[in-house]
Amino acid sequence: MEHTKLQELKQLANNVRIGILDSVYSAGCGHPGGSLSIADILTYLYFEEMKINPENPKWEDRDRFVLSKGHTAPALYAALAERGFFPKEELLTLRRIDSRLQGHPDMKGIPGVDMSTGSLGLGISAACGMALAAKTQGKDYRVYTVVGDGESEEGQVWEAAMFAAHYKLDNLCLILDWNGLQIDGKITEVMNPTPHNLKLSAFGWNVISIDAHDFEQIEAALRAAKAEQGRPTAIIAKSVKGKGVSYMENVAAWHGAAPKEDLYRVALADLGLSQEEIDGRFANNG
Numbered sequence: 001m002e003h004t005k006l007q008e009l010k011q012l013a014n015n016v017r018i019g020i021l022d023s024v025y026s027a028g029c030g031h032p033g034g035s036l037s038i039a040d041i042l043t044y045l046y047f048e049e050m051k052i053n054p055e056n057p058k059w060e061d062r063d064r065f066v067l068s069k070g071h072t073a074p075a076l077y078a079a080l081a082e083r084g085f086f087p088k089e090e091l092l093t094l095r096r097i098d099s100r101l102q103g104h105p106d107m108k109g110i111p112g113v114d115m116s117t118g119s120l121g122l123g124i125s126a127a128c129g130m131a132l133a134a135k136t137q138g139k140d141y142r143v144y145t146v147v148g149d150g151e152s153e154e155g156q157v158w159e160a161a162m163f164a165a166h167y168k169l170d171n172l173c174l175i176l177d178w179n180g181l182q183i184d185g186k187i188t189e190v191m192n193p194t195p196h197n198l199k200l201s202a203f204g205w206n207v208i209s210i211d212a213h214d215f216e217q218i219e220a221a222l223r224a225a226k227a228e229q230g231r232p233t234a235i236i237a238k239s240v241k242g243k244g245v246s247y248m249e250n251v252a253a254w255h256g257a258a259p260k261e262d263l264y265r266v267a268l269a270d271l272g273l274s275q276e277e278i279d280g281r282f283a284n285n286g
Contacts, residue, residue, distance in 0.1 A: 019078030068123025121154030150182030165204030
């Protein structure tokens with residue numbers, strides 16, 4: 001990957017992380033930890049990988065994306081806003097009663113959202129249906145879905161895994177956000193779903209393991225997924241919950257909590273904003 005492109009992606013991902021924090025802080029609630037852990041994945045998907053058109057969100061031949069771990073909607077919203085599907089200012093309306101940006105994605109009201117999600121385990125099944133529909137209709141669009149590692153404790157995830165392998169959905173790419181933590185603590189202590197690689201391989205999937213924050217590894221894995229024929233691909237992306245914010249990293253308590261002003265300021269500084277820029281945000285937004 002060229003240096004210029006790599007730096008551009010890193011800056012875009014940083015902007016997505018800032019958008020996540022802005023929205024969660026403004027709402028006073030939300031899920032920052034798991035949103036921050038998928039910021040790099042979403043950045044690469046929306047800016048490099050997927051065939052999409054912000055001016056025509058329902059373009060029939062677009063690639064589809066399903067955020068199966070729907071509670072990390074702040075990450076999806078921030079990526080969509082950064083890509084131009086709606087104004088960035090709208091991120092500050094997260095979870096307000098009159099906002100279309102609610103706690104889980106809504107395909108009926110938000111441009112760029114292909115599936116309404118929230119109930120864990122259901123999103124990957126919808127993604128399987130989309131991929132099968134493409135096969136049945138002779139379409140060449142691809143389907144991507146991000147599943148949480150805690151979410152993988154759901155039985156329906158494994159039913160979907162069996163379904164995808166049975167129907168040879170090589171146009172489906174599952175990205176498992178493996179940050180090791182869920183709301184109650186370590187996934188291996190709550191209800192251990194590992195080893196994901198051996199289980200998915202046994203179900204008939206092509207499995208690739210990567211660092212979720214390394215754009216070159218993300219790129220190589222997605223290229224390999226495209227080249228795979230006759231079976232779906234699962235990318236196990238080892239990530240850091242709360243990535244980019246010092247006090248949130250690898251802390252389960254930030255699964256579903258919003259920072260107060262002092263910690264919001266620290267988070268913005270962690271992401272490279274100057275004190276003047278941070279003060280300006282409060283002067284403009286209150």
